Amino acid sequence: MDVILAAVIFAVSYVFIMTEKVNRAIVALAGGMLLLLTGIYRVNDVFLHYIDWNTIALLFSMMVLISITERTGLFSFIAIRFAQQVRGAPVPLMAGVCVLTALGSALLDNVTTVLILVPIVLKITKQLQLPAFPYLLAVIFSSNLGGTATLIGDPPNIMIGQAVDHLTFLSFIIHLAPIAVIMFIIMLAILLPLFRKRLFTSVSNREKLMEMDASAYLVHSPMLYKSITVLAMTLTGFILHAFLHIDLTVVALTGAILLLLLTEREVSTEKVFSQVEWVTLFFFIGLFALVGGLQEVGIIDELARGIVLWTEGDYVTAAILILWISGLFSGIVDNIPFVAAMIPVIEEFESYGMVYLDPIWWSLALGACMGGNATLIGASANVVVAGLAEGEGEKLSFLRFMLYGVPFVLLSLIIATIYLYIRYLIPYMA
Template identity: 70%
Template sequence: MNVILASVIFIVSYLLIMTDKMNRAVIALFGGTLLLLTGIYTTEEVFINYIDWNTIGLLFAMMVLISITEKTGLFTYIAIRFAQKVRGNPIPLLIGASVLTAIGSALLDNVTTVLIFVPIMLKITKLLNLPSFPYLLAIIFSSNIGGTATLIGDPPNIMIGQAVEHFNFLSFLIHLAPLALIIFLAMIFTIVFLFKNKLQKNKTNEQELLHIDASTYLRKTPMLYKSVCVLGLTITGFLFHSFLHIELTAIALAGAVLLLLLTEKEVSTEHIFEKVEWVTLFFFIGLFTLVGGLQEVGIIDELARAIIVSTDGDFSKTAILILWVSGIFSGVVDNIPFVAAMIPVIQEFQSYGMVYLDPIWWSLALGACLGGNATLIGASANVVVAGLAEGAKERIPFIRFLLYGIPFVLFSLLISTIYIIFRYLIPYAGQAL
């Protein structure tokens, strides 16, 4: 009975989120509350086992940092200077934004990158009177592709890196970065081709842009220097967190609290908290609660175990099936709980006679990270971008994103399949013979 209840509540909530008729956070929280009322799990179990407070804390901290820094005019200054560098040309602007997002997502993490970069891009598109959707679409795709390339880029990679002792930062770079680069280039070409007619240069806007003195938007007060220093320290902490043995969330919270203390006399804490995207944070909480219901009744675990049964323990079939199942499933729910359920299952594969599990781990990483591009709730970065866009009155329609996301994910999984076959499975089959 609980399995049916959890499934129905999740499916109905998901369909309502897709319609865009009601606030996403309200629907997700309502679905999660229904699960609590049905007794599928307790409030304590939800708060301890299923809501990822590390993600919530990281998002909150970065929103505080960005809100304070935005008060200095720094992001507006960067937006104008970036747009002036490409002379307001929409296509180079899109390519540049995609490259910066992908690099940032690989070196930091994709959630932090979009929190920093989306407000800048929204300012540029408004300034140049350009449609924001192509740029936001490119940023979401780039963030998930870039996050695929490294150990710290996407939460599933961090989880896999912690589960496999011989995996390190270089391992992910060597095995996943080449494929991420191929998919990224294909993505850039496709988006430029699809939206080139809408991304036309406006001579009037260009002249207005070039005559703007960007420095007038920069408030050179002590708060500017404090914000830049603390934001720089925080990002540096992200880069070296594995060497410092400090969690990303702890670094982000430390940076946010430090900046609040340093700027308390210049901007009130109450005002900064008003700027936090609370709707996005509560949507995450609701989403974690909904997916937690599927975990509690064993649906995700059974799906993971069914993979082994369906492939009869065949090494090659298992690797490819995990790629596609994780890719498709991660487009429907957040990829974090799915990867959490899959890790112990893959670790048990050795009892089925599978000694060399690396290709299976890479299949899981690729599917979970790239599959997140399918829908607006498929990855944490997607939800954050949607929340920031909605806050700027540039709402991304769920169905419209779906029409681009699903084909792109199918293409990404197809390319990943070819990559896994030729890089891992064929060489392994030759060694086995």
Template identity: 70%
Template sequence: MAVTIAIAIFIISYIFIMTEKINRALVALAGGLLLLLTDIYEWEAAVNDYIDWNTVALLFAMMVLVSITKKTGVFSYIAILLAKIVKGRPVPLLVGIAVLTAVGSALLDNVTTVLLFVPVILTLTNLLKLPAFPYLITIIISANIGGTATLIGDPPNIMIGQAVPHLTFVSFLQHTAPVAIMIFILAIFILILLFRKKLNTIDQENIKQLMKLKEGTYLNKTPLLFQSLSVLCLTITGFILHPVLHIDLTIIALTGAIMLLLISEKEVDTEKVFEQVEWVTLFFFIGLFMLVGGLEEVGVIDELARSIMWMTEGDMMYTGLLLLWTSGLFSGIIDNIPFVAAMIPVIQEFESYGMANLDPLWWSLALGACLGGNATLIGASANVVVAGLAEAQGERIPFVKYMIYGLPIVLLSLIIATIYLYFRYLLPYQQTL
């Protein structure tokens, strides 16, 4: 009976999360509460065993850091400067925005990056009288591919990094960044081909208006500018030096956030900073961990792991490729965060079935989940955020229209990732047997 209740609560919660009729954080928390009320597990088990507080705290710290840095206007300054450097030319602007978004997503996280850049891009496209759709699509795809490259770039990677301590910031740079760069270059080339006709004309008068903008006026040249950029750089350096420092990533991020709050107290109201934290996202994670915890508690996760092992007969190559494509395709249909939350304990369970080196499977899950998020507007949190920001300014992104562009890029991305995984991890693993 407990198994049926836990599965029913999980599936119903998923359906409501996908339809977005009710706030997804509220749905996830309600599902977690139902698990407690139906005695699937105790509150102590939820708090101590199932909610990953490290992931929640790491996201919170990065939100605080970016929230303060945003007040300096440095992100608007960079975007406008870029537009002036390319002299408002549509295709170079598209490429520049793509690079900016990908790099920002790798170093900050993709949700935060799109929150910063989408309003600026909509302002620029409106000023230059350019169609916003190609740029919004480019931002979504670049954000998810860029986020694939690092541990903090995409929430699924953060979750994997917290679940597997030896997969450090540098590990992700070494293992997911190379293929992410290859896929990014190919994706941008395809987007240019697809949108070149829509971006081949521009009014010179609009370019003159752009060139008259003074990007320096967007930059608040106060001590906060130096303080925030310094602490942000120190924090990212701390992530990179994590294997040497032997300090938990969450501690590094929290240290950076609290340090910046302390040294910027005269310019920034701490309460205002906390108001700008994306609490909905954080509570969504908490509820999500509780939902997946219900499946763990009743043994569904163990059974899923056994099923995968039975299908692949424990073969690392088949298991890795199955994980890549399953996570890639499922992440396009549902948000990749809950999918990864459900799959992490499944992969961990493989160890009890004799798989000694699980790293190829972790890279399969990370690549599939992050890249697959590009397939639809609900495939990743960054997609939902971009769609919401655009619609608020009258630039609605139709679900099907987006999928026409997103799905082929995902399929191509997964094919490239398959070749990469096969030759770098799966084939060498087979040869050592």
């Protein structure tokens, strides 16, 4: 009975999130509350085990950092200078945004990257009177593909790296970066021609852009230098966190609290907190609670065990099936809980005689990261982009995003299957 109840609550909540008739944060929280009221789990369970407070704290910290830094005019300065470099041309602008997002997502992590870049992208599109949707779509796709390439780029990769000691930062680059680059090039080849005719701005808008003095938007005050310094230190901490043995969340919280202390006289904490995207944070909390209900009744675990039974321990079948199941499932729920459920299952594959598990781990990572492009709730970065856009009056439609996301994920999984087969499975069978 609990299994049916949890599945129904999740399905109904998901339908309401898709139709966008009610605020998605309210829907997700209401779904989690129903799970509590029906006794699927207890309050302690959802708060201690299912809500990923590390992710919530990381998002909150970066929102605080960006809220303070934005007051200095730094992002407006970067936005104008970047747009001026491509002379306001819409298509080169999209290509540049994609490259910056992918690189940032690989070197930092995709959530941090979109938190920094989306406000800049929205400022540029408003200045040039361009439709924001194509650029936001490109940012989401690029962030998930860039995050696929490295250990720290996407939460699923971090979880896999922590579970498997011999998979190092360099291992992820060697094995996942090539397919991430291939998919990134294919993405550009699809999106740029697809939106070319819709990306138009008048000559007068471009001329106004070129005449703008970007430096005039900078507020030359101590807060500017404090913000740049702390933001740079925080981003450096993200890059070096594996060597420093400090958790990403601790780095982000340290940076946020330090900047709050340093700028407290210039901007009140109340004003900073008022600009935090609380709707996005509470949506995450509700989403974690909803997925926690599926975990509590064993639906996700049964799905994982079903993979083992279906493949009957066959190495090649298991690798391909894990790629597709994780890819498709990550589009429906956030990829973090699915990867958490799959890690112990893959570790048990050794009992089926599978000694060399690396290709299986790469299948899980590729499916989880690339599958996140299917829907607006498929990956953490997607939710953040949607929240930031909504805060600026540019609402991303769930269904409209799916029309582009689902076909792209299917294409990604087909190409990833070919990549896995040629690079790992054929040599294994030989």
